[in-house]
Amino acid sequence: MIEWHWLAFDDIPRADWYEVLSQRQEVFILEQTCLYPDIDGADPVCHHLMGWREIDGQRTLVAYLRCVPPGVKYDEMSLGRVLTTQAGRGSGIGRELLAKAIPLSEALHHGHAFRIGAQAHLEQFYASFGFRKVTEPYDEDGIMHIDMVRP
Numbered sequence: 001m002i003e004w005h006w007l008a009f010d011d012i013p014r015a016d017w018y019e020v021l022s023q024r025q026e027v028f029i030l031e032q033t034c035l036y037p038d039i040d041g042a043d044p045v046c047h048h049l050m051g052w053r054e055i056d057g058q059r060t061l062v063a064y065l066r067c068v069p070p071g072v073k074y075d076e077m078s079l080g081r082v083l084t085t086q087a088g089r090g091s092g093i094g095r096e097l098l099a100k101a102i103p104l105s106e107a108l109h110h111g112h113a114f115r116i117g118a119q120a121h122l123e124q125f126y127a128s129f130g131f132r133k134v135t136e137p138y139d140e141d142g143i144m145h146i147d148m149v150r151p
Contacts, residue, residue, distance in 0.1 A: 002062065002096065003052045006104050009044045019061045020050060027083045034141040038081075042068055048109055049101050055087055059085065062088030063097040067105040076115040098108055098129050102150075113151050120144040 005016070012020070024038050043066065051063035057081075062085050068078040079101055083092050105114070118126050120137045123146060131148035138145055 001053070002093065004100055005048075005050045005052070006100075007048055007050070009046060009048065010046060012050075016050065016061075020048065020064055023064060023083060023085050027085070028081070032143065034143065036141045042066070042072055042080075045069055045072055047095065047104070049104065050095055051088070051093060051097060051100075053088070060087050061085055063093045065097060065101055067101065067108065068070055070109055070112045074115040076113045077109045078114065079105065079116055094125070098126075104128060106132075113149055113150050114145060117145050120146050120149050123148070 005012075006129075008114070021022075021089075023038075028034055028038060029036070046066040046068050048066050049064065050061060052059050053062045054060070056060075063083065064085075065079050065082040068074075068080055070077045079098075082097065084097070094146065102114075106112075115130065115134075116126065116131065117140065118131070121144075123133060126148050131150045133146050134149050135147040
């Protein structure tokens with residue numbers, strides 16, 4: 001069973017935030033071998049969705065994303081830093097993460113559309129949640145991306 005936490009930056013316990021940053025580093029910088037500034041100044045204005053599961057008696061982060069308010073990255077709100085950890089992969093948790101995040105984000109930023117910069121190979125995954133491609137593929141940090149919107 002997943003324990004979900006939807007929190008503003010200032011409400012995230014310090015140990016949980018440390019684990020989030022550790023997993024973002026593990027997935028985006030080490031696994032994907034992308035050198036980029038993960039700590040980009042946006043986190044303090046975002047809401048963060050974290051999925052935790054008990055594994056071998058340990059509370060373990062298995063999924064995470066942040067909701068970036070409209071006007072920070074795009075005119076629309078955005079979902080970013082979407083990840084499932086090694087401990088959560090292969091269980092469908094990515095689908096559950098998006099299914100939880102979309103209505104929470106819509107309630108927080110009522111009336112705003114979404115825009116995401118998605119890794120191109122995940123186009124069908126995001127399309128299954130109503131996102132549609134609006135740009136040609138482009139290289140971002142050595143990985144092909146596309147912009148997608150959801151009204």
